[in-house]
Amino acid sequence: MSIDLQRLVRPNVRTLKPYQSARDTIQSGVLLDANENPFPVLKDGIELNRYPDPNQARLRQALADYTGLEPSNILAGAGSDEVLDWIFKVFLQPGQDLAAILEPTYGMYQVQADIMGVGTVALPLHGDDFSFSSPQFLKDVPEDAKVAFLCSPNNPTGNLLEADEILKLCRDWGKIVVLDEAYVEFAEKPSMASWVSQHPNLVILRTLSKAFGRAAIRLGYALASPPVIEYFRKVKAPYNLNALAQRQGVLALEDGPQRLAEILSERRRLRQALHEIPAVKRIFPSQCNFLLFRVAGASRLCLKLLERGVVVRDRSSMLGLADTIRVSIGRPQENDLFLKEFRRLVAPQESPLRQSAPDGRTT
Secondary structure (H helix, E strand, O other): OOOOHHHHOOHHHHOOOOOOOOOOOOOOOOOOOOOOOOOOOEEOOEEOOOOOOOOOHHHHHHHHHHHOOOHHHEEEEOOHHHHHHHHHHHHOOOOOOEEEEEEOOOOHHHHHHHHHOOEEEEEEOEOOOOEOOHHHHHHHOOOOEEEEEEEOOOOOOOOOOOHHHHHHHHHHHOOEEEEEOOOHHHOOOOOOHHHHHOOOOEEEEEEOOOOOOOHHHOOEEEEOOHHHHHHHHHHOOOOOOOHHHHHHHHHHHHHOOOOHHHHHHHHHHHHHHHHOOOOEEEEOOOOOOEEEEEEOOHHHHHHHHHHOOOOOEEOOOOOOOOOEEEEEOOOHHHHHHHHHHHHHHHHHHOOOOOOEOOOOOEO
16 A cells, blocks of 8 residues: 555654754754853763754764664654654644554553553553554544554563564554564564664654663664654754763663573573462463562452552553563562562462463463
8 A cells, every 4th residue: 555654744744853952963063053052061072062963963974873774764853752742743633644553562652652642542452462453453443443453472461463464464454563672682583673664654662761771861763754744853852862872872872781690580580480389370471570469359469569669560450461470570689579578478279270381371
């Protein structure tokens, strides 16, 4: 299907003349154009008295080297939440367009829609494995939906969506497909980044918060076709990323993902330990740095764990996730403490209930 990107962009954004900042084109010389304090304040070799590079040149090149794409395919934001903001501003007209959200999933898609005054339609992932079917989506999605939000590996269920189904959607729908790959470095299958060059309606979200261990610097990025990136550049704040965050992003990419092998090893160990607790009814397969599992009284158990200084996430209110807890993979001693306190809480109720095998299958 031919994709008419311009038709999908909000009319006011098509004709928008973005703000031209002082550093868009000139970043050296005797800089007397931006009303900056002229006296250097240095931090790690960065002149903090000067505005940062609005074009993110070094960071985008480093991200291009990491992803195998071109800088023209990339734009970074203050976390992937800022990239979500751009998507809504560029493509979704409040009071007119709908965003389709494949649930259960990351709650910020709905929150961003509510902030922007954009209506949503919730479409369920299918079956016990929370799979995605492009034909079923096309059957169910309303005509006025313009953007679909998918997360793979999915938060909070932990599973990968089939790449072939996502590509079918890109080919057959003709609208914007957003794929959130925040956890892809933990997965057994690679990113779908290379497909953005063939599918101009595919927008991929990535982050340095998870595998790279840089949640504090708030740095996420979009991978998309150059025309989409140019529309994002129109609506982003002129200096959306400060110089320190850009520098830390480059350094993080030089370092690479942090301790992936240890996290994956602990994920296997924690899964096995939970499998041996009779009160745990099911452990969902995970391609992320967390495990989702089902246990009776999950909400109460989360509160009891909190009283003991162990913080986990109650996901019981989400579609299809009654009585579930999501636990992040911590350091070995943190995982040991969680297991110790959890066993104490469920020991009185333990009985030979049906439970899941380490791969998530019910036994």
